[in-house]
Amino acid sequence: MSAATMGFTRCDPTDRAALETLDVGSYQHVIVLSDDTYEPQHADARTLVTLLHLRDMEERIGDPYSIVSEINDESNREVAQVTKADDFVVGARLISLLLTQLTENHDLRDVFANLLDPTGSExxxxxxxxYLLPGASANFxxxxxxxxxxxxxxxGYRRRDGFHRPPGYGVVLNPDKAAPLTLSADDRVIVLAEE
Known part of the structure; x- marks a missing residue:
C-alpha cells in the first residue's frame, strides 16, 4: 500500500485569487467541505461561490477534474446544480439515511463498517x-x-462524454445486466474494492 502525502495551505476559498494560487488544475479530484464555523445557509453560500470559481477555472484550464462537495441544506442542492459539481454530500442527511437503513436492516452494519473504515473497501x-475491450459490444x-x-x-459505470451533463454527469448505477454495453477507453467502471 502506498502512503498518501497531504499538504495544507490556508486561504479563503471564496477568493478567486487565493484559489488560483493553489494550482487546482494539477489535481484530478477536488473535495469542497462545508465550513462549520458559519450557520448552514451561509456555509452553503460559501460552498456555492467556491464551486462556481472552481468550475470557471476548470473551463479556462481545459483540464477537467471531478468535484465532490458538502452542503448542509438539501434544498440548496437544486441551486447547486448550476455549478456542475459531480456530486453533493449532505452531511446531516447522510448520517440520518445511514441510521435509518441500519434500523431497518441490522445486517448492513458490517457493510457500513467496511465502507466507513479507512482500511476497508472504497x-x-x-x-x-x-474490464472490457474498449469499443467492443458486451453487457454489464x-x-x-x-x-x-x-x-x-x-x-456501474461513468461515460466520459457525459462528464459535465447534469443531472447524472455520465454516471449509471446498477445498469441492466443484459443490455448491450460499449465503453470507450476514456470511460470508467465504478467498483467497490480494497484498492
Missing part, C-alpha cells in the same frame, strides 16, 4: 479497459464477472 472509478454482466475475478464488486 469506491473507485477504474479504466473501462480493465461481463463487467461484473471481470470485476469479481479481480476481487471487486462492479456498481
Amino acid at each position: 469506491i473507485y472509478l477504474k479504466p473501462a479497459g480493465d 454482466a461481463t463487467v461484473i464477472e471481470a470485476a469479481r475475478m479481480r476481487g471487486q464488486t462492479a456498481l
Whole structure:
C-alpha cells in the first residue's frame, strides 16, 4: 500500500485569487467541505461561490477534474446544480439515511463498517479497459464477472462524454445486466474494492 502525502495551505476559498494560487488544475479530484464555523445557509453560500470559481477555472484550464462537495441544506442542492459539481454530500442527511437503513436492516452494519473504515473497501472509478475491450459490444454482466475475478464488486459505470451533463454527469448505477454495453477507453467502471 502506498502512503498518501497531504499538504495544507490556508486561504479563503471564496477568493478567486487565493484559489488560483493553489494550482487546482494539477489535481484530478477536488473535495469542497462545508465550513462549520458559519450557520448552514451561509456555509452553503460559501460552498456555492467556491464551486462556481472552481468550475470557471476548470473551463479556462481545459483540464477537467471531478468535484465532490458538502452542503448542509438539501434544498440548496437544486441551486447547486448550476455549478456542475459531480456530486453533493449532505452531511446531516447522510448520517440520518445511514441510521435509518441500519434500523431497518441490522445486517448492513458490517457493510457500513467496511465502507466507513479507512482500511476497508472504497469506491473507485477504474479504466473501462480493465474490464472490457474498449469499443467492443458486451453487457454489464461481463463487467461484473471481470470485476469479481479481480476481487471487486462492479456498481456501474461513468461515460466520459457525459462528464459535465447534469443531472447524472455520465454516471449509471446498477445498469441492466443484459443490455448491450460499449465503453470507450476514456470511460470508467465504478467498483467497490480494497484498492
